[in-house]
Amino acid sequence: MNWTLDRATLRALLPAFSLVAVLAPIFFLQPATFSYFGIGLLLNLAVPLVLATLAQLAIITANDLDLSIGPFVSLVACIGATLLADRPLVGIAALAGCVLLYAAVGALVEYRQIPSIVVTLGLSFVWNGLAVLLLPTPGGASPAWLTSVMGYQTPFVAAPILWSTVIAVLVHLLLMRSSFGVRLRGTGGNPRAMRRFGWSLVRGKALLYGIAALFGVLSGLCLLGLTTSADANLALRYTLLSIAAVILGGGEFIGGRVSVIGAVLGATTLTLAASFLAFLNVSPDWQVGMQGAILIVVLSLRVLLQRRGGQR
Amino acid sequence: MSSNDSSTRQAPAARSSDDGSAGSPVGIGFAARLRALETPWLWSFAGAILVWFVIAAVFGFSIAGNVVVTALVFAVFMVLVGLGQMIVITAGPGNIDLSMPSAIALSGVLGVQLMKGRDDLILIGIGVALAVGVLVGLANYLLIRVLRIPPIIATLSSSFIVQSIAITQSRGMPAPPHALQAFANARLFGVPDIAWLALVLSLALAFVLHRTVFGRALSALGQNARAAWLAGVRVERVRWVTYVLAAIIAALTGLLLAAVSGGAALDMGVEYMLISVAVVVIGGTEVAGGKGTVAGVWGASLFLYLTNAMLNALGAGAGVRSIVYGVLIIAVVVASGHKARQ
Amino acid sequence: MVDAHALGKPQPLPSGAPPALIALEGIGKTFGRVKALADVRLEIRSGECVGIAGHNGAGKSTLMAVLTGVFRADEGTMAIEGRQVSDFDPNAARAAGVRCVFQELSLCANLSVAENMSILHPALRGHDWRRRATRLMLEQLDAIFPGHGLKGHELIADLTLTQRQMVEIARAFTVVSDPVKLVILDEPTSSLDAHTAAQLLAFVAKAGERGIATILISHMLGEIVQAAHRVHVMRDGRVAAVLPREAISHDAIVAAMGQELDAHAVPATRREPGNGDARATPAYQWRLGPDARARIDASRGEIIGFAGLAGQGQSEALLAIYEAATKARERVAFVAGDRPRDGVFPLWSIAQNLDIRWLLGGRGKPNTSARPFGLIPRVIDRRAASALTNTWTERIGIRGASSAAGILSLSGGNQQKVLFARALASDAQLILMDDPTRGVDIGTKRELYRLIREEAARGRTFIWYTTENDEFAHCDRTYVFRAGRVTRLLHAHECNEQSLLAASFADTEEAAA
Secondary structure (H helix, E strand, O other): OOOOOOHHHHHHHHHHHHHHHHHHHHHHHOHHHOOHHHHHHHOOOHHHHHHHHHHHHHHHHOOOOOOOHHHHHHHHHHHHHHHHHHOHHHHHHHHHHHHHHHHHHHHHHHHHOOOHHHHHHHHHHHHHHHHHHHOOOOEOOOOHHHHHHHHOOOOOOOHHHHHHHHHHHHHHHHHHHOHHHHHHHHHHHOHHHHHHOOOOHHHHHHHHHHHHHHHHHHHHHHHHHHHOOEOOOOOOOHHHHHHHHHHHOOOOOOOOOOOHHHHHHHHHHHHHHHHHHHHOOOOHHHHHHHHHHHHHHHHHHHHHOOOOOOOO | OOOOOOOOOOOOHHHHHOOOOOOOHHHOOHHHHHHHHOOOHHHHHHHHHHHHHHHHHHHOHHHHHHHHHHHHHHHHHHHHHHHHHHHHHHOOOOOOOOOHHHHHHHHHHHHHHHHOOOHHHHHHHHHHHHHHHHHHHHHHHHHHHOOOOOHHHHHHHHHHHHHHHHHHOOOOOOOOOHHHHHHHHOEEOOEEHHHHHHHHHHHHHHHHHHHEHHHHHHHHHHHOHHHHHHOOOOHHHHHHHHHHHHHHHHHHHHHHHHHHHOOOOOOOOOOHHHHHHHHHHHOOOOOOOOOOOHHHHHHHHHHHHHHHHHHHHOOOOHHHHHHHHHHHHHHHHHHHOOOOOO | OOOOOHHHOOOOOOOOOOOOOEEEEEEEEEEOOEEEEEEEEEEEOOOOEEEEEOOOOOOHHHHHHHHOOOOOOOEEEEEEOOEEEOOOOHHHHHHHOEEEEOOOOOOOOOOEOOOOHHHHOOOOOOOOHHHHHHHHHHHHHHHHOOOOOOOOOOEHHHOOHHHHHHHHHHHHHOOOOOOOOEEEEEOOOOOOOHHHHHHHHHHHHHHHHOOOEEEEEOOOHHHHHHHOOEEEEEEOOEEEEEEEHHHOOHHHHHHHHHOOOOOOOOOOOOOOOOOOOOOOOOOEEEEEOOOOOEEEEEOOOOEEEEEOOOOOOHHHHHHHHHHHHHHOOOOEEEEOOOHHHHHOOOOOEHHHHHHHHHHOOOOOOOOOOOOOOOOOOOEOOHHHHHHHHHHHHHHHOOOOOOOOOEHHHOOHHHHHHHHHHHHHOOOOOEEEEEOOOOOOOHHHHHHHHHHHHHHHHOOOEEEEEOOOHHHHHHOOEEEEEEOOEEEEEEEHHHOOHHHHHHHHHOOHHHOOO
16 A cells, blocks of 8 residues: 655644654653553543543534533533432433533524624533532532443553543544434535535534534543542633644534544543643643643644645 | 625626616615614613612612722723723634733733832833733734634633743732832722723723724724725734734733732633623624624623622522523624524 | 527427426516516426526526526426426425536535535435445446546545536436436536546437436537537526527527627727827736736726636636735725625625725825824824715715615615725725626716726726626727636727627637737
C-alpha cells in the first residue's frame, strides 16, 4: 500500500501526532508512567472528557456550538449523586427529561433560526441553577454500582484506554458508517440540499442534540463514578475543553466535517496536557497558559497544512 | 430579511412592470413604522421598572429606593463588561470575546503592583490598564486574522495565556492607592462615582456608535462583511479596533474592581464572563451583529440586578437565580428569531 | 424566425399512442409583482430530449421548480401520464420519476461519493447499504462517463468541480426504489470538459432510447443542437419559440433569443467614440485572469462594458479590479447587482444605505472634521448627510418614501436605485457596476443611463457588467467574456446585438484578436 505524505494525510494524522508529542516526553521523563497503573493514573479522567467531547461533536456536526455541556455534565453528576442514588426511578426520569429538553432546544434552534451560542449560554445558566438546587454544596454519593463499574480493572490494557477505544469505535460506526449517521452528517454538510430532497432539518437537529445529551449523561455518570461525589461546578471546564478537542481532532465548525477518532484522540491529548506540563516541570503559574499555547500551536499547524485557497 | 432570494434572479418581466412609485409608504402602515423605530432596549428598561415596582409592592418604597442605589454600585460592572462585549458582538456573527475575565485579572493585578499604593502613581496604573487592553486586543485580533482561528477559540486561548501572566505577577500585591479607593467608593449627588464614570463612558460609546463614521462602519461590518467591504469599509481596521476597544474596557474594569474591593484578585472577572453576554442579549443587541445598543446594556444590567435582588429578598437561592437568568436569555433570543423558511 | 404559435398547436394523437409523460398547459407563476411564468405550454414524451434555451431570468429555473414540485403553479394545469395532478410536491415528483440536477450542486461536501447516494434514496439502509450504494454509483458512472477513475469512497470536498458534476449527474440516473422517467439537466456541462460533455450527450441519446426523457438547459447551444429533439426558447417568462427537430440550428436559437418582444425598448443613442484622449496612456490599467493575460484599460470619463453570457467571469473580474483599486487607494465605488449578498444592509434605513460610501470617502469633503490623529473618529455631519440624501433620492427618483424608512420597505427596483445612488453620491472616480439594472423599470433606467453619461462627461470612469445587451450602446468599449477570459473587445460602433451574441457564444479558440 503506498501512502502519499501529502497535506491532507498530514492533517488527518495531526491528532495522533499531538497525542504522541504529549505522551512521549511524559514516558521519557517518568518511565514509571509507562505501566498499567501509570497509564491508568494519567488517563484517569479521560473517559468523561471523551464522552463530553463526543457530545460537543454531535452539536458541531449540526453547524452549531454548545456552551452548556460543562454545566450539563455537572448537573448529571449531581443528579446521579442525589436522585439516582436515593430514588433511582426519579433519577432516571430526571435524566430522561434532560435529554428530551436538549432535543427540544435543538429543534427550537432550527425552527426559529437562532444562534446556538446564545441559546446554549442561557441553557448553561439553567443547568447550573438546577445543579445548585440539587447540591448547594459539594456532596452526595455515587451509587455503588456506578463506582464499581468505573473502578473495574480491565486486564492487560488500562481501563481508560480500553473504554475510550470501545467508545470511539462504536460511535465511529454509528455516526460515520451507518446510513442513519451519514444522513445526520448530511444535514450539517448541505442543509439546503437536504431540505430540497425532503429531509426534515428540525428533526435532524433535534436528533443530534438528543444524541449529544445522551453522551452528556454518560459523561456525567462516568465522572461521578470516578470522583464518587459531585458538585455543581464539577465539570465546567469541559465546555471549552470539548470544543478544543473536537477542533484538535480535525473537526470544522461549519460544513459538518468531523472526525470521531480524531476527537477522541484530541480529548485524550488534552487530558494528558496538564500532567505533561507538570512532568516538564513547567511552573504551576504557566500551566494554564501553556494549554492556550498548545491550542494555538496545533491550530496554526492546521492552517499551515491547509489546502491552498482556503476560505476567508 | 430581504425578500430576494439571491439564487433566483427576477424575470425581465419585472423590469417593465415595476414602477418605483407604487407601494408608497403611506401604505406601509403604522405598525411597520413602529417596528421601524426599532427600540428593543425599551423592553429591558420596562422589565427593570416592572421588577422595581414588584420590589416596592412587596417590600415598600424605602427598601426599593435602597436597592436602586446598591444597583448603581454593583450593576455598573455588569454594564462595563457588557459594553465591551456588545462592541465585539456587533462586529458580526461568530464574534465574541472570552478573554475579558483574564484581561480584568491581569490589568487589576499589574495595575495594583505598579501603583505600589501611591497616589502619585495612579496615572501609571491607568496607563498600564490601557496598555494591557491594547496588547490583549491586538493579540486576539492577530490570532483571528493571521492564524485564522475562530474568535471563540482565539479569545479562549489568549485568555489562558493572559491568565498565566496575571498569575506570575500576583505575588505580594500592595493595596490600591488611597485616592483611587476613595474615588471608587465615593458618591456624587448620591450616585456612586463609578456609576458616573460608566455613564460618561456609555455616552461616549453611544456617540461613537451612532454619530461617527466608525460606528456606521462597524454596523455595516456586522450586518454583511462582504457588502461592507464593497461599500468602502476598511474591514480589517474596524475589526482590530473593535477587539482592542473591548479589551481596553475590560482592563479599565479590572482596575476599578480592584479599587472597589480594596485589592486585586485573580478571579475577579470570572463571574462577569457569562453576564457580559447575557446583558448584551437581553438588552436587545442583535446577536447576529450590526446593531448594538448602549441603552439596552444599562437596562438589562439593571433588570438582571433587580431581578437578582428580588429573588434574594424572596429567599430564592443562587440556583433559582441562575435558572431565571437562563430562561430570560432563551426567551429573548427565541422571541427575536423568525421561523425557518419551509 | 419561427412563429411562436404555429407549431405549438397540439396535434391529434394517433390512436393507441401513450399520453405524454408530463403535460403542462397554460402554466403561470407570480411572485409578488413579478410574473415569472406566463402561459407556458410544455409536453414531454418518454424518450424525448427537450432543450430549453433563454437568457438568465427568462423563467427557466422557475419552470423547472414547477416540474419538480418545489413551486406550485398559480395558473394552468399539469398532467402526469394523462392524469391531472393537483398536489404536486417534491415527493410526488420523485414518485413520478422526475429527477433534477440543479445548477448549484446539491452534494454534501463532507460525505463521500457513495454516501451521497443515501441522501437521494431514503430506501438505502441496512447493514450493506454502503456496498449497494457504491455499486450502483459506479455502475452509473461507468455507463455515463467510462474511464472516470473514481472509486466511490472519495470525499466530495476532495474532488474537482468536474468530478463533482459527474457524480451529481450520475446520481440522478440511479434507481433504488423510485423509477427514473424524466431527468432535468440544468447547465450540466458548465463544469465538464469537452470529452466528458460528449460522453454525457451520448448517454442522453442512449437513455432516450431506453425511454428516459431528458430536459437539457444549456448555454452551450452546440449541445442543444446536437442532442435535442425539440427546443423551447424562453423569454420573459413565456415560450417565445418552439423549434422542431429539423429547424434546430445555432442561428435559429440565437435569433429566437435575440428577438426583442418588449416594445418599450430603450432607444440606444449611439455613444460618441473617442471621448477624452484615447491615445494617451489610460488612467487605469489592470491585468486579470489566472495567467494575467486579460488586459483591461480605462481612461477618465470612459464607459467600459463587460459583456458575455452570465457567469462567464465578469463579476470575478469586477471584484479583482475592486480589490486592486482599493489596495492602490483609488477612489472606487461598487454598485452591486446581487443585493442581499453584496449591497443592502437590511437593518438600516434608506438614508443610511445611501450615504455610507460617501461617509467613508476621502479628505476635503464637507463631512470631515479635522482628523489630527487617525484614532479620533470622524463625526457625521448630519445636515450634510441629509442634504445629500435628499438630493440623491430626488435625482434617482425614489419618491414618496421617507428616507428614514427601512431599506427593505422598498421594492427591489427601488433598492437597486439606492445602491446606485450610494456609488454616485460618493467621491469615487471609478465606479464598478455588477449588473445593476436588474428589476429597475424602464423610466428609471433611462434616468440612470442619463446620469451615467453625465457623470462620465465629468470625468468619472464606469465599468459596467450587464446582461442586457442594449445597454452596451452606452459604452465606449466593451470587453466580451467567455469562461473567465476576454474573448473580444468591441468598440462602440461594432457593438450591436448580433455581434455581441456571436462573441458571447464563440469558443475561446475562435476568439478574434
